[in-house]
Amino acid sequence: MRVMAQMAMVMNLDKCIGCHTCSVTCKQAWTNRSGTEYVWFNNVETRPGLGYPRTYEDQEEWKGGWVRTPRGRLKLRAGGRFTKLATIFSNPKLPSIEDYYEPWTYDYETLLNAPAQEHFPVARPISLISGKPMNVTWSANWDDNLGGSRENAQRDVMLRGITDKVKLEFEQTFMFYLPRICEHCLNPSCAASCPSGAIYKRSEDGIVLVDQDKCRGWRMCVSGCPYKKVYFNHKTGKAEKCTFCYPRIEVGIPTVCSETCVGRLRYIGLVLYDADKVLEAASVEDDHDLYEAQRSVFLDPSDPQVQHEAQQAGIPADWIKAAQRSPVYALINRYQVALPLHPEYRTMPMVWYIPPLSPVVDVVKDTGHDAEDRDNLFAAIDTLRIPVEYLANLFTAGDPAPVDAVLKKLAAMRSYMRDINLGRDPDDSIPHAVGMDGETMYDMFRLLALAKYDERY
Amino acid sequence: MSQALVGTRRFFTRAEVSPDGRTMTAKGGRAGDAFYRDRWSHDKVVRSTHGVNCTGSCSWKVYVKDGIITWESQQTDYPTTGPDRPEYEPRGCPRGAAFSWYTYSPTRIRYPYVRGVLLEMYREAKGRLGDPVLAWADIVGDPARAARYKASRGKGGLVRASWDEAAEIVAAANVHTIKKWGPDRIAGFSPIPAMSMVSHASGARFTSLIGGSMLSFYDWYADLPVASPQIWGDQTDVPESGDWWDAGYLVMWGSNVPVTRTPDAHWMAEARYRGQKVVVVAPDYADNVKFADEWLPAAPGTDGALAMAMGHVVLKEFFVDRQVDHFEDYTRRFTDLPFLVCLEEYSDATTEGGTPAYRPGKFLTAEDLDGDAATAENAAFKTVLVDSRTGELVVPNGTLGDRFGDEGVGKWNLDLGEVLPALSLLDSATETASVDLPRFDLPRGASEVVRRGVPVRRVNGHLVTTVFDVLLAQYGVGREGVPGAWPSGYDDPDGLYTPAWQEPITGVPAAAVARIAREFAQNAADTSGRSMIIVGAGTNHWFHSDETYRCMLLLTTITGCQGRNGGGWAHYVGQEKARPITGWAQMAFGLDWVRPPRQMIQTAYWYLHTDQFHYDHYSADSLAGATGTGLFAGMSTHDQLALSARLGWMPSYPTFDRNPLDLADQAEASGQAVGDFVVDQLRTGQLNFACEDPDAPQNWPRVLMMWRANLFGSSAKGNEYFLKHLLGTDSSVSAVPDDDDLPKGKLDLLCTLDFRMTSSTMFSDVVLPAATWYEKHDINTTDMHPFIHSFNPAISPPWQTRTDWDIFKTIAEVFAPLGAKHLGVRKDLVAVPLLHDTADAMATPHGRVRDWAKGECEPVPGVTMPKLVVVERDYGAVFDQMGALGPLMEKLGTAQKGVAYDVKREVDYLLHKNGPVRGGVADGRPSLKDARHVAETIMALSGTTNGHLATQGFKTLEKRTGQLMHDLAAEHEGKQITFADTQAAPVPVITSPEWSGSESGGRRYSPFTINVERLKPWHTLTGRQHFYLDHDWMQELGEGLPVYKPPLDMTQIFGEAEIGAQNELGVSVRYLTPHNKWSIHSEYQDNLFMLSLSRGGQAIWISERDAAKVGIRDNDWVEAVNRNGVVNARAIVSHRMPEGTVYMHHAQDRLIDVPLTEKTGRRGGIHNSLTRILMKPSHLIGGYGQLAFAFNYLGPTGNQRDEVTMIRRRSQEVQY
Secondary structure, eight states, X not given: OOEEEEEEEEEEGGGOOOOOHHHHHHIIIIIOSTTOTTOOSSEEEEESSOXXXXXXXXXXXXXXXXXXXXXXXXXXXXXOHHHHXXXXXXXXXXXXXXXXXXXXXXXXXXXXXXXXXXXXXOBOEEETTTOSBOOOXXXXXXXXXXXXXXXXXXXXXXGTTOTTTOOOOGGGOOOEEEEEOOOOOSSOHHHHHOTTOOEEEOTTTOOEEEOTTTOXXXXXXXXXXXXXXXXXXXXTTEEEEOOTXXXXXXXXOOOHHHHTOTTOOEEEEEEEEEGGGHHHHHTOSSGGXXXXXXXXXXXXXXXXXXXXXXXXXXXXXXXXXXXXXXXXXXXXXXXXXXXXXXXXXXXXXSEEEEOOOOOOXXXXXXXXXXXXXXXXXXXXXXXXXXXXXXXXXXXXXXXXXXXXXXXXXXXHHHHHHXXXXXXXXXXXXXXXXXXXXXXXXXXXXXXXXXXXXXXXX | OHHHHHHHHHHHOSSEEOTTXXXXXXXXOOGGGHHHHHHHOOSEEEEXXXXXXXXXXXXXXXXXXXXXXXXXXXXXXXXXXXXXXXXXXXXXXXXXXXXXXXXXXTTBOOSOEEEHHHHHHHHHHHHHXXXXXXXXXXXXXXXXXXXXXXXXXXXXXXXXXXXXXXXXXXXXXXXXXXXXXXXXXXXXXXXXXXXXXXXXXXXXXXXXXXXXXXXXXXXXXXXXXXXXXXXXXSSOOOOOGGGGGGOSEEEEESOOHHHHTGGGHHHHHHHGGGTOEEEEEOSSOOGGGGGOSEEEOOOTTXXXXXXXXXXXXXXXXXXXXXXXXXXXXXXXXXXXXXXXXXXXXXXXXXXXXXXXXXXXXXXXXXXXXXXXXXXXXTGGGOBOEEBTTTOOEEOOTTSGGGTSSGGGTTTOSOOOTTOOBOSOSTTTOSEEEEEEEEEOXXXXXXXXXXXXXXXXXXXXXXXXXXXXXXXXXXXXXXOTTOOBOOOSSTTOTTSTTXXXXXXXXXXXXXXXXXXXXXXXXXXXXXXTSOEEEEEOHHHHSSTTHHHHHHHHHHHHHHTTOTTSTTOEXXXXXXXXXXXXXXXXXXXXXXXTTSSSOEEEOHHHHHHHHTTGGGGOOSOGGGGOOTXXXXXXXXXXXXXXXHHHHHTTSSOOSSOBSSOHHHHXXXXXXXXXXXXXXXXHHHHTTSSOBGGGOXXXXXXXXXXXXXXXXXXXXXXXXXXXXXXXXXXXXXXOOOOOOSOSOOOSXXXXXXXXXXXXXXXXXXXXXXXXXXXXXXXXXXXXXXXSSSEEEEEOOSSOOOTTOBOHHHHHHHHHHHHHHHHHHHTOEEEEEEEEOOBTTSGGGGSSGGGOOOOGGGTSSOOOBTTTBOEEEEEXXXXXXXXXXXXXXXXXXXXXXXXXXXXXXXXXXXXXXXXXXXXXXXXXXXXXXXBOOSHHHHHHHHHHTOTTTBHHHHHHHHHHHHHHHOSOOTHHHHTTTTOBOOHHHHHHSOEEOOOOTTSSSOOGGGOOOOTTHHHHHHOOOOSSSSSSBOSOOOOHHHHHTTOSSOOOOOOOOHHHHHOOOOTTOEETTEEEEEEEOOOOTTOBTTBTTTOHHHHHTTTSSOEEEEEHHHHHHTTOOTTOEEEEEETTEEEEEEEEEETTSOTTEEEOOSOOOTTBSOOBOTTTSSBOOOGGGSOOOOOOGGGGOOSBTTBOBOTTTSOOOOOOTTOEEEEEEOOSOOOO
16 A cells, blocks of 8 residues: 545536636636636536537547556557657647637727727727637637537537437437546646656645646647646747646645635545555456546545555645545545546546536426425436436446436435425435435535535635 | 657656656656746735626635736635525626736726817817806807717717816816706716715715716616515515525526526525425526426516416415415415405496496505594505404504504504404305406407406495405406306316416426426425525516516415515515615715705606607507506507606606706795795696606706716617617617607717726717726625625726726816806705605505696695705805715704614714814815725614614614514624724624614524514505505506516517518517626626637527528627617527527627628617617506605616517628
């Protein structure tokens, strides 16, 4: 056992209102400067949708992340270092600026400065790349709320294979939001892709950073990251990425995106993991086993042996305490309601998600389900507007079982709490039906619903 | 090979490589991290907030580095809500997070600007005449020159001016206008004081002191739910968002909470985890549908039908088939359901049985009874019910008749003693009768009569029944023993107001409606009233939204949810809560120096002054119900408005076709009393109401001062009519007026204060550079949370910008000497409407309308016409008055909602807190020179921030109600919130009689909890919550009771194409303007961050089905055209939109990427270029019970939802 500590995040998508406050506060704090106009360390995607950059999840196209060889070893999908070296001057797998979006501004000054003229003055879009007038045809969030759904949502990579279950028609509409930052992976393919060794993962907290002195701008990290969360600053010629706000984290303040999240859906916490088990977990054969394998890498911070080993590894006592009260550990391992984003990339991402419940019962079919009614509880899950298969493609490499289990826990919590809310006796058969006891379910309720500041972080 | 390369790596690096060759561990080498550490470092963090019209009231941290504002993030230090609830942190939204962009952006207004052509004229005239006022008079008095600068409005050519010169022009225009036309030809517009009370008060104080009219906003924005005064006698009072947590059942109905209440939405998401069920009613798959257990996609504007059907189910299952204790008890005590209504013959028609046809008439009052009751004080305003224990008639406590007279002292309460009111007469009735009820659901808006039975009694010749009995008849809920044709069941499509009836109207399945209604009521029964409906713009911005709301609010009221934490209505659109409202009102309206101020209903103001009334081609009686008596025959909406003005129902400024200063002088010279003089002049036709002929030059508005507002890029319904008739510049109106020779360019001066360019600054003659929200001191509250907190300057106002307070001080300073020279001290005749929460509410017994102009009664100021008050204005002292608290504070005190306050103690406190002013007319008075002084004064003069006043007010109220109340504020009696407190952290406010809910003991605010728990009457006729309204006009409109009225038929009224029709202009669709995800009204829609996260300019959402009909693809340029104007925008095509409806989100100004249109070759318009003002007569009623005017309380709404447009794909080659 080699205990290491990792700062990790869980986002409860069930609470995300898609407001993009996180994106704006992050951008204002970190990337509102020349060279990074198009860069959003934090972005929010409407799903189904194409994401940012467009179709980044299509690894057939972009070749990000790792693949498992028939011999059970991991290799970069884009090829090993030799391939990288061979293609270092013409990296073929980079999203173009159009795949992100061509950043623009407006000639705002004309509104005040316009001389007397025939028409009311107007500010026109001007490209921040070329400085010339342009037509806006794509933005950082073009397909927000299913905008242009035929051209966009329809082509969502995650819809492949389940188009028989998903119809983009008015009566069957569904959507949810997916906020994304760098995953600060345990097995980061960006770092492995860097010819300069400029990307490193901090040993004390696992934050993955680009050394701005060492970076030579090869952009192999951009290709290597399957989440496309490393960006190229076209002014400095260096790669930049989400830093997990380390200047804040180091002094005990949450990341900007977390603290400013008005949906109160982000949790930050320390997790302890066994560094010796990372490779093994990332290399399991069946994609469907990756979720459980990743969970198994985390160590139980209340286990005396783990605490002992952690101390031996030089982890301070207050960090071990932090791991014990970590909401992230609780959501991933104690309540088991958080899931990793795209475990099949085998990077072992450290930003996990609680899938959205959104138990809309289809009014058009008038099925009559009431999500709070214990008799209908699980039937309601089956009539979710958001198909479980779609969520499984995002969070469990296509295996619907873990997603289904999470959604049932959330639905059971609502049903269980309704009795308490209305002053009736709680019914313990409800938590039992999803493998929990009443107290654990109540604790989970408090963490998800009350979500006080000092319990979120 | 690659393995080998990596393998060799370990020999070239000092790092330690893991045995599997997968990881390397290096030490040090973190110098590169310094970049982000530098980026994060800053010098200070300043608390401020955003003075934007969103009700968010979020406290922010503004970061400053090297004297530059760098960015902002949310404060998280709100006082706790308690251990078992979520907290308010971290309130904010993406719009607010992007605000600092404006500080240094190229759209920032850095200097004063004047339109070049006007500035040249002014300099020339002043050089020639040597006096600013004479110079202004010279320009505007010359039709050619005036037309020239007016026609250039909006077309560039703004040039920098000095502060001295710009302020001089503004002051001169005001002085000249007062002198030549009268002070009531000046208007000020600034909305929503709660968002920055001092800034709002700045210009409002100046405008009020000089005698100008402050324009209302809540009604103008169509955010005022007129149903609220109709039902409760209250403008709007709603729960804070933390109270959503308490609800067991939550319906979001036309309110897209994640978008429009972003900082509050988490309460909804989190309450679901407590087992709350969430239902959404929205025509599209709106953002909040994501959170809903059920989605009812009701067709736009049909919400009233859905609500009527739900009401049908609840009345049948929970009142008739069985009874629920909580509902029975609640409706008897707190609603007008048990009160008796007289049936009246209304036509010559008879029923089949040969008896007369009746309709529900007036409330039975004590006047109609025998003996002492009939002769008691205010008997006509004491309504009557039946005690079910004795069968006797009872005049209960708490009606309007107990509110103002001496006999009512200690009796104005809801204490019924032993009386148990009978909801129905069914048990005690001796007979039944048929009543006629109008329906409006038929094609083309035709109204027909439905005839249904009610149990009745006879009282002194009156045939009476209860409101409850009439309500059951209205909702089609039959009972054994009651005659008439009733629906056969929920599945009866012809049974009016059944679930099956509404299905073809709304598109929502009947079974779903019945189920949701049942669940809603059952939850209320299970929780004693914790069922809540959040309502908003989607249901409120319609012409008939008052009726729609009454249908919806019936659901929360009969189920006993109002006045309960976690229950009742939650109206969230444009509602605000300037919590220290009494203090703010003194500052804003200069009540410390001169009373009364002029306050005008803005919708009517623009309906007249932008000549939109000339484009109405329908008569008012087309709105009447089938049980009407021809009351509106031959009347236009304009006639109704004029009647409302001359009867004193609503304010009307300019009031007369004569300068009110001259009128006051003439009255004095005549030797007559003012009232007599004016009445004589009116009778002989020498004097007329200005609103009767708004096109006569002496009746035009001449000066409009605007701050914290963007009329021309946002709220101006009928935007193109404004450009044409008010401003006299280019417009795209194609509608045909009833008169060819209408005035153009009525307004002489448009002056706007702002920190960014908008349509309003672009069209302005003078633009003054304002400080932003991060550059001034101010205070901010909302009803969404219970805290008061502050604005503070992170930096000083940069360039030549100034705070609003300082700008109006600057203007006043230049104005005062010009005023002294040209005006001096003058008398001003102010016409005041009959006011709510005063005895004026008893001016119209039984709501019987009598028009003195037709000889139906005598013109009596303050009874059958406006009050006439002469005030003195010292125009040379305006600057001194601006900057000091005036003497009327001690002399007259303050008043709010019928409660008077003695504030001598507070004035003394402020004298020491703010310090005295030295010299001038305000010598020795408390200073208001600094914005912080104003903030302290506001907070010292309100019970919400001064515990002494809260307890004083409750004690005053105790005398009238005879109920214990002052304990509600006792816990904070010694608390005075200071500005320093608000700088440290958001501070919880104090329970005060200024509002209807209690926060005592840290409780979440829910409206009407004081009414329900302390038996304090509502400010209505019966003192109860009203389902029934017996005013003549309400009866004529067929709106005595909740009823479904469909959207206006624009094909019938204006000849627009039928929805779905196609022609060369494209396809005809319903045109809705819901609130925008990427802006707060027009604020932020020009912000680069918001534009980068959206589509980068004006956009219209359209369904895939409609887009396919006319070949529109996503991001195509489209042109939308109707008679009101033209819009060019990009299309967003999505399957989440319903067929037949497009959305152009609210307040997309014309400044960003708007091309020239194909239709006119001119610049495309804004969202409101396709709308226009349509006034509903029921909103004009005044002088009767709860239907009485108060500023922003009651007035015609500027609704805009009923509109339609043609839309098509235009040429993709656009020109600018």
